[in-house]
Amino acid sequence: MSPRPANPGRPVGCRVLLVDEEAAYSYAVVRLLERAGHEVTTHPDAIAAAAELVYVPYERPTALVLDGGRSPADLAGVLAVLAVREPPRPRLILVGSRADPMEAAKYRALGADAYLVKPFLAEELVAAIASQEKAPAQGVPDEAAPATTAAAGGAA
Amino acid sequence: MGWGRPASWPLRLRFLLFFALIAGVTAAVAIAMMVVAAQRLAAGGAVAPTLALAGGVTACAAVGVTLWVWRQFDQHVAGGIRTAASVLHTHAFCDHGAALDPDAARYLAGLGPAITEATQALAAAREDTQAAIASASAEDRHQLRRLESVLQDLDQGIVICSLKHEILLYNAKALQILQVTGDCGLGRSLLRLVSGRPLVQALERLEARAANPADEAAESGPSTLFVGTCADGRTVLKGRVSLTLSVEGERPIGYAVAFEDVTTELAAGVSRDRLLHRATDSLRRGVGNLLAIGEALVPDRPDDPALAAEAQQVFATERRRLADDLERLEHASSDLLASAWPMVTKPAPVLLRQVARQVRRDLALDCIVDADPVGLYCDPDSVVDLIGHLLGCLVADGLAGTAPPRLVAKTGTIATGNGTLGSVAAVDVELGGPPPDLATLDGWLDQPLAMVADGSAVSGKDVLFRHRTTVWPERMNGRAGRLRLPMAVSSAGDEPADGIAMRPEFYDFDLSAGLSAEEIDDQPLTSLTFVVFDTETTGLAPSAGDQIVSIAGVRLVNGRRLRGDVLDTLVHPGRHIPAAATRIHGIADADVAAAPSLGEALGRFAAFVDRAVLVAHNAAFDMNFVTRHPAGQELAGRPVLDTVLLAAHVLGADQPLTLDDLSTRFSITIPERDRHTALGDAVATADVLISLFPLLEAAGVRTLRDAVEASNLQAALRRRQRY
Numbered sequence: 001m002s003p004r005p006a007n008p009g010r011p012v013g014c015r016v017l018l019v020d021e022e023a024a025y026s027y028a029v030v031r032l033l034e035r036a037g038h039e040v041t042t043h044p045d046a047i048a049a050a051a052e053l054v055y056v057p058y059e060r061p062t063a064l065v066l067d068g069g070r071s072p073a074d075l076a077g078v079l080a081v082l083a084v085r086e087p088p089r090p091r092l093i094l095v096g097s098r099a100d101p102m103e104a105a106k107y108r109a110l111g112a113d114a115y116l117v118k119p120f121l122a123e124e125l126v127a128a129i130a131s132q133e134k135a136p137a138q139g140v141p142d143e144a145a146p147a148t149t150a151a152a153g154g155a156a
Numbered sequence: 157m158g159w160g161r162p163a164s165w166p167l168r169l170r171f172l173l174f175f176a177l178i179a180g181v182t183a184a185v186a187i188a189m190m191v192v193a194a195q196r197l198a199a200g201g202a203v204a205p206t207l208a209l210a211g212g213v214t215a216c217a218a219v220g221v222t223l224w225v226w227r228q229f230d231q232h233v234a235g236g237i238r239t240a241a242s243v244l245h246t247h248a249f250c251d252h253g254a255a256l257d258p259d260a261a262r263y264l265a266g267l268g269p270a271i272t273e274a275t276q277a278l279a280a281a282r283e284d285t286q287a288a289i290a291s292a293s294a295e296d297r298h299q300l301r302r303l304e305s306v307l308q309d310l311d312q313g314i315v316i317c318s319l320k321h322e323i324l325l326y327n328a329k330a331l332q333i334l335q336v337t338g339d340c341g342l343g344r345s346l347l348r349l350v351s352g353r354p355l356v357q358a359l360e361r362l363e364a365r366a367a368n369p370a371d372e373a374a375e376s377g378p379s380t381l382f383v384g385t386c387a388d389g390r391t392v393l394k395g396r397v398s399l400t401l402s403v404e405g406e407r408p409i410g411y412a413v414a415f416e417d418v419t420t421e422l423a424a425g426v427s428r429d430r431l432l433h434r435a436t437d438s439l440r441r442g443v444g445n446l447l448a449i450g451e452a453l454v455p456d457r458p459d460d461p462a463l464a465a466e467a468q469q470v471f472a473t474e475r476r477r478l479a480d481d482l483e484r485l486e487h488a489s490s491d492l493l494a495s496a497w498p499m500v501t502k503p504a505p506v507l508l509r510q511v512a513r514q515v516r517r518d519l520a521l522d523c524i525v526d527a528d529p530v531g532l533y534c535d536p537d538s539v540v541d542l543i544g545h546l547l548g549c550l551v552a553d554g555l556a557g558t559a560p561p562r563l564v565a566k567t568g569t570i571a572t573g574n575g576t577l578g579s580v581a582a583v584d585v586e587l588g589g590p591p592p593d594l595a596t597l598d599g600w601l602d603q604p605l606a607m608v609a610d611g612s613a614v615s616g617k618d619v620l621f622r623h624r625t626t627v628w629p630e631r632m633n634g635r636a637g638r639l640r641l642p643m644a645v646s647s648a649g650d651e652p653a654d655g656i657a658m659r660p661e662f663y664d665f666d667l668s669a670g671l672s673a674e675e676i677d678d679q680p681l682t683s684l685t686f687v688v689f690d691t692e693t694t695g696l697a698p699s700a701g702d703q704i705v706s707i708a709g710v711r712l713v714n715g716r717r718l719r720g721d722v723l724d725t726l727v728h729p730g731r732h733i734p735a736a737a738t739r740i741h742g743i744a745d746a747d748v749a750a751a752p753s754l755g756e757a758l759g760r761f762a763a764f765v766d767r768a769v770l771v772a773h774n775a776a777f778d779m780n781f782v783t784r785h786p787a788g789q790e791l792a793g794r795p796v797l798d799t800v801l802l803a804a805h806v807l808g809a810d811q812p813l814t815l816d817d818l819s820t821r822f823s824i825t826i827p828e829r830d831r832h833t834a835l836g837d838a839v840a841t842a843d844v845l846i847s848l849f850p851l852l853e854a855a856g857v858r859t860l861r862d863a864v865e866a867s868n869l870q871a872a873l874r875r876r877q878r879y
Binding site for chain 2: 022024025027028029032073075076079080095097098099100101102103105106109110117118119120121122123
């Protein structure tokens with residue numbers, strides 16, 4: 001998939017929740033995702049993201065992008081919140097720095113829908129957000145269908 | 157012989173003279189007294205006193221002469237016999253008895269000199285025996301000293317023990333590594349110095365192999381890897397354990413451990429693992445961030461799609477290159493880790509049973525083991541410690557549940573994006589209760605494990621990095637959870653170093669290295685190195701295109717056949733093997749399809765022979781096949797001994813001299829399945845040669861030169877008989 005031409009007037013895409021403690025990286029990813037037509041909210045840590053997930057139920061993000069390897073506590077917290085949150089649950093996209101298949105299998109078992117190894121291109125992240133493929137949930141109770149907006153964003 | 161000295165007269169004459177003396181003196185006195193009595197009676201003397209006088213004198217003379225003869229016999233014969241008996245008795249039981257006094261046996265004729273000869277012969281025989289014993293034990297001491305001096309110079313610690321772990325031999329390095337000051341004490345138990353568990357387990361593995369060598373599924377080989385610690389747990393040892401077999405090579409009588417101190421190596425390895433792991437992690441993040449920032453900074457110019465496309469191209473190319481480089485770096489570092497750590501293949505059931513034992517001992521917790529029989533490629537001790545540590549944490553946090561945990565190993569159960577991970581087994585700890593959460597588990601993995609190396613503790617994460625794997629909690633059906641640890645399944649099946657055939661003879665230092673051919677000629681036969689070989693062929697006529705299909709050689713050093721030093725290979729003859737030949741040796745075309753070519757096999761054979769003297773039964777036949785090929789040329793023109801000719805020399809050319817006949821004669825048994833195989837026949841020929849050595853020596857054939865000459869003579873005789 002190639003980057004979607006931006007449409008600054010009417011953002012049609014997914015609502016993405018990005019958790020990363022590095023501001024520069026967050027800024028870059030936000031710009032890239034916005035350029036692809038997604039609406040992005042950033043949080044420096046998972047507690048803030050979890051708070052949004054819990055307390056702002058109408059802001060339904062369709063995808064959650066999180067560095068899985070940096071803080072197991074953050075990941076555990078997010079997983080716990082997702083487990084109790086009402087469906088539909090957002091796509092969980094984990095980013096990490098270990099390339100071996102065991103790590104991918106671990107995140108898949110924990111409920112991630114996609115695992116991206118750094119370094120990756122913006123288009124790979126966009127593709128992962130837009131993809132409809134879901135993991136068979138194990139650590140997280142199974143949900144119904146993925147968000148319909150994700151399908152709209154990916155197909156556009 | 158003169159008449160002057162009675163001692164030199166013949167024994168029987170002397171005895172006759174004594175008895176003649178009794179008879180003569182008694183008779184003479186009796187006659188004399190009768191004459192005297194007759195004269196006195198004639199002169200009118202009284203009858204009674206005359207008769208009494210004559211009878212009395214006669215009786216006195218008879219008694220007197222008999223007493224004198226008895227005294228002579230008692231003094232010279234009985235005394236001499238007693239002295240001789242006591243001398244013989246002394247010599248029978250004592251090395252240095254007194255010689256027989258010649259005077260004592262002077263009147264015993266040949267007995268004296270015979271006794272002297274017998275005692276001298278006995279003493280000489282004794283001296284010979286003692287000299288032989290002394291030289292044999294000197295040889296033993298010599299070999300032992302050489303073994304000891306070699307051991308002392310080794311940089312590895314060596315300890316040789318009996319099966320009861322009593323130390324029989326050790327070197328200085330072993331004392332240093334085991335931190336024993338002074339003498340570690342022969343006969344002391346090695347288990348006092350080394351933590352017992354890994355050592356005993358290694359020995360159990362080896363004994364199981366020795367007891368059941370034919371079991372293909374079992375690991376094979378004479379030694380196994382051993383990783384353990386000193387008794388105080390602070391020094392980490394890594395080495396190999398091998399069983400010492402009895403002289404017949406049948407049952408183990410002890411074991412040898414060769415080890416080194418890898419404590420600092422392990423500590424360095426731990427910090428290097430962490431460094432490498434952090435480095436690749438940080439590189440990936442850094443590059444990822446830079447790439448994202450770079451992509452974001454490309455001006456968002458919808459009016460200039462060419463610029464965006466160009467930038468995208470650059471980033472895509474660079475990203476691919478960097479990702480490839482990082483992948484290579486990770487692979488290189490993981491190879492480095494794998495070679496630095498003592499990774500072995502461990503059957504999953506064995507590994508998990510070991511965990512269960514440890515958990516039962518340390519936590520009084522029973523586990524159920526349910527494992528596929530796959531080989532896990534791992535450092536078993538650290539994996540056992542890791543799983544044991546995790547179970548300990550679960551118990552401490554009250555998460556183990558009430559039901560006993562199950563230790564499960566199954567392949568092909570770990571899902572990825574597309575299918576399951578092949579060549580990976582899932583090692584699961586199935587719990588009665590809910591799984592711990594990720595953060596808790598992460599905290600457990602940061603704690604040091606039991607195995608402490610030089611103050612720098614190995615953590616659970618270190619063990620995971622080392623095995624390039626990870627562990628995570630999962631919920632199974634219902635509330636119960638499990639910890640899942642994927643582990644690589646070994647494709648090789650065994651430790652490569654253990655694939656070497658049994659080599660029980662592990663030293664013989666008296667190898668005559670550096671001798672020229674002439675010097676070898678004059679060496680005693682029993683001190684030479686021989687390679688006894690045999691070939692199987694497609695037929696009997698190399699000139700008609702028949703070829704070798706199998707060649708085997710065994711080595712004989714200092715009169716001993718080395719069991720482990722064997723070359724045995726099939727050979728691709730480059731032609732069809734006739735059914736008639738297959739009926740003899742059982743080798744068919746299909747058997748040699750993947751065998752090395754004759755050139756390759758002969759090259760290996762020549763390398764195996766090296767400088768040894770070649771021996772074969774009916775050697776001309778085999779040598780004809782061997783030297784016909786260019787690769788066998790270097791073996792042409794060297795001395796070759798033929799057991800047929802040597803046996804003909806000592807047993808007589810008219811005796812049956814086939815290998816079977818000679819084997820029967822010398823009570824050598826060839827197992828039925830080894831008959832008419834190259835190796836079986838080579839072994840039998842070697843044993844025939846060993847049996848021939850003493851016969852050859854008795855026949856005056858002592859050196860290689862003698863043996864070659866004897867063979868030439870026999871060959872000439874046989875040729876003459878043939879024409």
